[in-house]
Amino acid sequence: MSPRHVILETLQGGYHGGAESRLMIHEGTCGTATNVRQEVERVGLIEVCEENDVEVVYGSCDGNCWAAPSATLRHENDASEFVEKRFSRLDELIRVEDFGVLLNGMQRGQGFVDGKSGLLDRLGRLDGSLEHAVWLGAYSNVDQILRGSKSDALQRIEDWKLTGRGGAHFPTALKWRLASGNEGPRYLVVNAEEGEPGVFKDRHLLEGDPHRLLEGILICCFVVGIEKVFIYVNGQARAAFNSLSKAVEQAKAAGLLGPEFLPNGLRVDIELRQGAGGYVCGEESVILNSIEGARPVPRFKPPFATDEGLWGRPTVINNAETLAAVTTLWQDEPPPTKLVSLSGNVARPGVYEVPADGTLSWAGLLLQAGGEPGSTPAILLGGPSGVFVIPERYDEKIKMSEVGAGGLVALAPDSSIRSVVQALTKYNLRESCGECTPCREGTLRLDALLSVDTVDFDKVTSLVEVMSEASLCMLGGMAGRPVLSAIEDFPTIWKGKA
Amino acid sequence: MSEWRRPLEIADHEMREFISELSMIEREKQYLLPSFHLAQEIFGWVPPVAVEKIADFLRVPLSEVYATLTAYSELRIAPDEKDYWFICTGVACEMKGAQNIVQQLADADEFKVRDIDCQFLCSLAPVCVDDSGGLHGRVEVSELISGIRESQTGGE
Numbered sequence: 001m002s003p004r005h006v007i008l009e010t011l012q013g014g015y016h017g018g019a020e021s022r023l024m025i026h027e028g029t030c031g032t033a034t035n036v037r038q039e040v041e042r043v044g045l046i047e048v049c050e051e052n053d054v055e056v057v058y059g060s061c062d063g064n065c066w067a068a069p070s071a072t073l074r075h076e077n078d079a080s081e082f083v084e085k086r087f088s089r090l091d092e093l094i095r096v097e098d099f100g101v102l103l104n105g106m107q108r109g110q111g112f113v114d115g116k117s118g119l120l121d122r123l124g125r126l127d128g129s130l131e132h133a134v135w136l137g138a139y140s141n142v143d144q145i146l147r148g149s150k151s152d153a154l155q156r157i158e159d160w161k162l163t164g165r166g167g168a169h170f171p172t173a174l175k176w177r178l179a180s181g182n183e184g185p186r187y188l189v190v191n192a193e194e195g196e197p198g199v200f201k202d203r204h205l206l207e208g209d210p211h212r213l214l215e216g217i218l219i220c221c222f223v224v225g226i227e228k229v230f231i232y233v234n235g236q237a238r239a240a241f242n243s244l245s246k247a248v249e250q251a252k253a254a255g256l257l258g259p260e261f262l263p264n265g266l267r268v269d270i271e272l273r274q275g276a277g278g279y280v281c282g283e284e285s286v287i288l289n290s291i292e293g294a295r296p297v298p299r300f301k302p303p304f305a306t307d308e309g310l311w312g313r314p315t316v317i318n319n320a321e322t323l324a325a326v327t328t329l330w331q332d333e334p335p336p337t338k339l340v341s342l343s344g345n346v347a348r349p350g351v352y353e354v355p356a357d358g359t360l361s362w363a364g365l366l367l368q369a370g371g372e373p374g375s376t377p378a379i380l381l382g383g384p385s386g387v388f389v390i391p392e393r394y395d396e397k398i399k400m401s402e403v404g405a406g407g408l409v410a411l412a413p414d415s416s417i418r419s420v421v422q423a424l425t426k427y428n429l430r431e432s433c434g435e436c437t438p439c440r441e442g443t444l445r446l447d448a449l450l451s452v453d454t455v456d457f458d459k460v461t462s463l464v465e466v467m468s469e470a471s472l473c474m475l476g477g478m479a480g481r482p483v484l485s486a487i488e489d490f491p492t493i494w495k496g497k498a
Numbered sequence: 499m500s501e502w503r504r505p506l507e508i509a510d511h512e513m514r515e516f517i518s519e520l521s522m523i524e525r526e527k528q529y530l531l532p533s534f535h536l537a538q539e540i541f542g543w544v545p546p547v548a549v550e551k552i553a554d555f556l557r558v559p560l561s562e563v564y565a566t567l568t569a570y571s572e573l574r575i576a577p578d579e580k581d582y583w584f585i586c587t588g589v590a591c592e593m594k595g596a597q598n599i600v601q602q603l604a605d606a607d608e609f610k611v612r613d614i615d616c617q618f619l620c621s622l623a624p625v626c627v628d629d630s631g632g633l634h635g636r637v638e639v640s641e642l643i644s645g646i647r648e649s650q651t652g653g654e
């Protein structure tokens with residue numbers, strides 16, 4: 001048995017402390033914001049669990065944010081198959097006298113298994129130990145990949161057409177190839193800044209399944225030949241930062257980052273950095289400057305990061321979800337998915353997985369989340385840099401090339417599109433870093449042009465053209481997108497009182 | 499006059515803690531932002547004396563240190579104002595009646611409340627941030643008012 005196998009088997013074997021039946025209380029950011037601990041007390045859950053030999057564990061949100069405060073009762077057998085029942089908003093648990101009956105049924109195999117797969121698979125299921133993560137499949141792909149060649153791995157990523165999940169959808173395999181073609185040392189920067197309003201999927205991944213990101217990181221380091229990794233986490237995403245720090249420590253202590261586990265003497269050092277706010281601080285070259293200790297403003301491109309990134313060295317910069325998604329490409333029937341953060345006027349807002357092969361329509365997604373396509377005037381896709389998806393398009397399939405980072409807000413029936421657009425423009429104005437004139441002045445002018453009673457389309461259009469052509473980064477470059485989209489799709493709302 | 503959460507003078511024990519923690523950081527420019535975070539964690543903001551220490555320690559010109567510090571919206575160059583609660587007015591929260599909340603609180607005219615951009619808890623809209631930075635999801639005006647009232651007048 002190879003040393004790598006020994007490490008993984010030892011970890012797997014280490015997971016037997018857990019009781020067969022567990023109640024996972026979904027704490028994390030969503031649970032905390034809905035007082036899950038107090039709610040658990042209020043409905044007397046801990047006592048009931050004690051009476052029924054159910055172990056109580058605290059874990060993360062499972063992506064069903066709408067259900068918070070929530071808990072999942074899970075019965076797991078030796079083959080790590082389980083049946084589970086989610087208690088949404090803990091309402092159902094008020095009838096705790098039925099708890100024993102329910103549990104009894106589950107022990108006999110009755111119940112349902114949540115249909116989660118791929119990226120969200122382990123979210124809200126883990127007890128926080130590395131052993132449990134490995135038990136549920138973490139690092140099993142990296143094991144398989146490390147046995148193969150780098151070019152096989154790259155080919156796989158290319159075949160599945162994985163593209164960047166940070167918004168720009170650049171082909172991931174190409175980015176890795178470009179960096180590995182340049183002489184080392186090379187760096188990997190993980191973009192977990194997640195500063196685009198309306199997006200919350202990276203936080204969920206980091207809080208709920210940090211080892212999936214680490215597994216993706218190891219694959220990238222192996223393929224590109226990288227020994228130094230920076231993970232740049234949003235400064236306010238404290239829970240995500242803590243969960244990730246803990247996971248890095250666990251992986252290090254278990255030897256997963258060193259030559260005992262990685263081939264060719266590879267040793268990976270992972271350093272966490274915390275951001276300090278600002279939409280533009282998620283832009284890749286801003287992150288590079290920030291890590292170096294320089295002013296957090298964008299760099300001119302070219303040179304691209306794969307040629308000259310951190311300290312002038314070849315650097316891969318990937319969104320956290322991109323790296324996590326890499327790990328799903330080795331499953332039997334790997335359906336690459338894209339996480340979307342869906343909020344607004346739907347009954348079940350949360351994190352959803354959209355198939356990348358374009359088999360789900362906008363209407364389908366809305367329905368899945370308990371929305372009503374018939375009374376949703378538009379979906380805002382991509383926040384302040386986004387566009388509106390209008391009802392005429394709801395039956396179209398969702399294409400990867402258009403989802404950006406996947407922030408979707410279903411607008412309410414009575415909402416004013418015009419005020420939404422104005423609010424987004426004001427947001428861009430506030431967030432403009434001021435480094436280049438087209439954006440610094442342009443966002444100001446755009447806001448002014450939209451604030452008059454009757455908007456002059458020609459002026460808006462030519463201003464937006466200048467901004468998108470001449471801005472240093474895509475904050476300015478895309479600030480006019482929601483405006484043009486709304487002018488095209490809702491031409492009548494721009495006359496009369498602003 | 500605004501009320502300050504902390505006195506402008508820096509407490510000796512905080513300064514000692516800051517200096518001893520700072521000395522554990524590698525003396526490289528790349529640790530500028532981590533040093534700011536350290537200062538903000540200890541003092542609640544990044545006071546000028548700390549900025550000077552950081553510049554000295556990391557051997558970065560003071561002007562450059564300030565230029566970098568002031569570019570980050572979450573770093574505070576003055577102490578926090580006391581007691582404010584924040585109502586998120588991002589698009590998702592607006593769809594769930596944030597304006598209505600803001601309006602009702604403004605009408606009550608007794609609270610220190612401000613608007614804030616998206617807090618990335620959009621799935622639990624409407625969202626507010628309490629005076630100690632805690633996030634609350636699916637807030638209701640009545641609960642919010644009693645929460646704020648308790649925290650803003652409770653001590654009197």
Ligand SMILES: Cc1cc2nc3c(=O)[nH]c(=O)nc-3n(C[C@H](O)[C@H](O)[C@H](O)COP(=O)(O)O)c2cc1C
Pocket residue numbers: 163164165166167168169170191192193194195196279280281282283284285317318319320322323473474475
């Ligand atoms: C204003 C602005 C903000 C951005 N914010 C983020 C962000 O928060 N997270 C992210 O991963 N990418 C963000 N990006 C995109 C990054 O610049 C970059 O394309 C991405 O990190 C590349 O990784 P990927 O190829 O894996 O998507 C932003 C871009 C711009 C212009």
Ligand code: SF4
Pocket residue numbers: 280297298431432433434435436437439440471472473474475476477
């Ligand atoms: S486009 Fe805007 S945010 Fe980007 S560099 Fe120019 S001023 Fe800064």
Ligand code: FES
Pocket residue numbers: 197198586587588589590591592615616617618619620621623625
């Ligand atoms: S819009 Fe309020 S949390 Fe995102």
